[in-house]
Amino acid sequence: MLVRPLSAPLLGTAVVCIVASMVAWASGISGDSLLIASAQAQSKQQDPLEKARTAAETLINRLRGRDMPEGTYKTNGRIEATQVEVSAKYAGRLATVTKDEGDEVTAGEVVATISSPETEAQLRAAQAEVIKAKQAMAEALALIDQRKSDLDFTKTDFERGKTLIEHGNIPQQMLDQRRNKFEAADAALIAANRKRDQAEAATKAAEADVERLQSILVDLVLVSPRSGRVQYRLARAGEVVSAGQRVLTILDLRDVYMTIYLPANVAGRLTLGDEARIILDPLPQFVFPAYISFVATESQFTPKSVETAEEREKLMFRVKLQGDPVVLDKYHSSVKTGVRGLGFVRTDPKIAWPAELVVKLPE
Numbered sequence: 120m121l122v123r124p125l126s127a128p129l130l131g132t133a134v135v136c137i138v139a140s141m142v143a144w145a146s147g148i149s150g151d152s153l154l155i156a157s158a159q160a161q162s163k164q165q166d167p168l169e170k171a172r173t174a175a176e177t178l179i180n181r182l183r184g185r186d187m188p189e190g191t192y193k194t195n196g197r198i199e200a201t202q203v204e205v206s207a208k209y210a211g212r213l214a215t216v217t218k219d220e221g222d223e224v225t226a227g228e229v230v231a232t233i234s235s236p237e238t239e240a241q242l243r244a245a246q247a248e249v250i251k252a253k254q255a256m257a258e259a260l261a262l263i264d265q266r267k268s269d270l271d272f273t274k275t276d277f278e279r280g281k282t283l284i285e286h287g288n289i290p291q292q293m294l295d296q297r298r299n300k301f302e303a304a305d306a307a308l309i310a311a312n313r314k315r316d317q318a319e320a321a322t323k324a325a326e327a328d329v330e331r332l333q334s335i336l337v338d339l340v341l342v343s344p345r346s347g348r349v350q351y352r353l354a355r356a357g358e359v360v361s362a363g364q365r366v367l368t369i370l371d372l373r374d375v376y377m378t379i380y381l382p383a384n385v386a387g388r389l390t391l392g393d394e395a396r397i398i399l400d401p402l403p404q405f406v407f408p409a410y411i412s413f414v415a416t417e418s419q420f421t422p423k424s425v426e427t428a429e430e431r432e433k434l435m436f437r438v439k440l441q442g443d444p445v446v447l448d449k450y451h452s453s454v455k456t457g458v459r460g461l462g463f464v465r466t467d468p469k470i471a472w473p474a475e476l477v478v479k480l481p482e
Contacts, residue, residue: 199456203347213354221349230366246329266311376442382435382436440462
C-alpha cells in the first residue's frame with residue numbers, strides 16, 4: 120500500500136481542528152474556574168450572617184453557664200413563694216368563704232367565717248355566771264360591813280365590861296358573855312372575808328370563761344395573716360370543717376425566692392447577702408436582682424428536675440436566692456410561682472457582673 124504525504128490544504132485543515140479542540144478544552148476549564156470563584160464570593164457574602172449566628176450562640180452559651188466569666192456561676196431553678204395556711208382552729212360549719220383561687224388578699228382581711236351556735240350559747244351562759252358572781256360579791260361585801268359593825272360593838276362592850284368588873288359593878292359571868300360575843304363577832308368577820316374571797320374567785324372564773332368563749336368566736340372568723348394571693352381554696356361555704364383543717368392557702372408575694380443547687384466548691388465560697396441575678400424563661404429579656412439569703416449546711420442529691428443524670432448523681436448544696444423587696448413590692452401582682460429560669464451567683468462580691476446580667480426591669 121502506498122502512503123502519500125499530506126498536501127498543504129489537508130495539513131492546514133488538521134491544524135485548524137486541533138487548535139479548535141484546544142480552545143474548547145481551555146474554555147471548559149475557564150467555566151469551572153468561574154463557578155468556583157462565584158461560590159467563593161457567595162460564601163464571603165454569608166460571613167456576616169455566620170458571624171451574627173455565632174455571636175448569638177456565644178451569648179446563649181454564656182447565659183447557660185457553658186462560657187460564664189471566671190467566678191460567676193449559673194444553674195437553673197424555679198420561682199417559689201412562702202405559703203401560709205389559713206386553717207380552722209375549732210370545728211364548725213363554714214358560713215362564708217369570701218375569697219377564691221387567684222384573688223388578692225391583704226393582711227388582716229376576713230377570708231372566711233365559721234358558725235358555732237353552741238359556743239354562742241355557752242358565752243351567754245358564762246356572761247350570766249359573771250352577773251351572778253358579781254351579785255354574790257356584793258352580798259359578801261355587805262356582810263363584811265355588817266360583821267365589822269358587830270365586831271366594833273362587841274369589842275367596845277367587852278372593854279367596858281373589863282372596866283366595870285374592876286370596880287365590882289358587874290359579875291364575872293357577864294364579862295365572860297361579853298367576851299364570847301366579841302370573839303364570835305371576830306370569827307364572823309373572818310368568815311365574811313372568806314366568803315368575799317370565794318365570790319371574787321367565782322367572778323374571775325366566770326369572766327375568764329367569757330374571755331375564753333369570746334376568743335373562740337374571734338378565732339371562728341378566719342383572717343389572712345399576710346398579704347398575698349390565694350393559691351388554693353380547700354373548702355366551701357356550708358361544709359363542716361374539723362379543728363386544724365385547712366381552708367385557704369395563701370402565697371406571700373413579697374417573700375419570693377428561687378431555689379438552686381450548687382456543688383460544694385461553689386457553695387462554700389458564696390457570701391450571704393451578696394447580690395445574685397435571676398432570668399426567667401418566659402421573660403429572657405429582663406434581669407431581676409436578688410441576693411443570697413441561705414446556703415444549706417448539709418449536702419443532698421440534686422432533684423431530678425435540675426440537670427442531666429450526671430448532675431443528679433452529685434451531692435449538691437441548696438442555695439436560696441431571695442427576691443429584692445423593693446422590686447417585689449412594685450411587681451408583686453405580676454409574680455407567678457412555679458416559673459422556671461436561671462439563677463446566677465458569684466463567688467466573690469468584687470467580681471463585676473457581665474453586661475448581659477446588668478439589672479433590667481420591665482417598664
